[in-house]
Amino acid sequence: MKLLEERILKDGHVLGENILKVDSFLTHQVDANLMREIGKAFATYFKSTGITKVVTIEASGIAPAIYTAEALGVPMIFAKKSKNITMTEGILTAEVYSFTKQVTSTISIAGKFLNRQDKVLIIDDFLANGQAAKGLIEIIEQSGASVEAIGIVIEKSFQEGRKLLEEDKRKVVSLARIQKFENRKIVFMEADA
Ligand code: 5GP
Numbered sequence: 001m002k003l004l005e006e007r008i009l010k011d012g013h014v015l016g017e018n019i020l021k022v023d024s025f026l027t028h029q030v031d032a033n034l035m036r037e038i039g040k041a042f043a044t045y046f047k048s049t050g051i052t053k054v055v056t057i058e059a060s061g062i063a064p065a066i067y068t069a070e071a072l073g074v075p076m077i078f079a080k081k082s083k084n085i086t087m088t089e090g091i092l093t094a095e096v097y098s099f100t101k102q103v104t105s106t107i108s109i110a111g112k113f114l115n116r117q118d119k120v121l122i123i124d125d126f127l128a129n130g131q132a133a134k135g136l137i138e139i140i141e142q143s144g145a146s147v148e149a150i151g152i153v154i155e156k157s158f159q160e161g162r163k164l165l166e167e168d169k170r171k172v173v174s175l176a177r178i179q180k181f182e183n184r185k186i187v188f189m190e191a192d193a
Contacts, residue, residue: 001175039067096135116144130161
């Protein structure tokens, strides 16, 4: 997605070996216009696949996921990272190792929001080693729903995530794919949409 790549080049900052900071438009401050275009791009790609729910993980997945859900005309559900006393029954959980926080946490979704008729599109802000996506797939499949595909805003293709998911026969659709960081410069490869 050209608009997204241009924005990453303009406002993204490479930190260390493998982290991209995009807090001015995606992970902290959010550019709603860009998110709307991202939502439309995913919706165009998936419009004929019969998606019934969009699922993401808090917090940074929520912005692209809500616009994707709006464009597809379906609900969005986000997995929670901390236990909530109002979530009392039928909780589906999975363990996820966080790439940026370097801790394992239990993520959860109330089972009542997913059923075996659902065809789910997972949306997340980044794909690094694929642990967040793996945890979401685990939770969604516990409910009997099926995972249609994983839509990623920014994929760091030099990390293991895509390979891990494709080995598991999952479809990954990324709007920006970063091949490498070269002297803190971002080098893209061809994106999926
Ligand atoms: P994974 O589970 O694929 O290893 O990592 C994906 C999660 O880690 C995303 O949900 C995102 O929040 C975070 N993440 C991974 N890489 C980056 C990065 O380079 N920059 C930022 N801001 N977040 C990242």
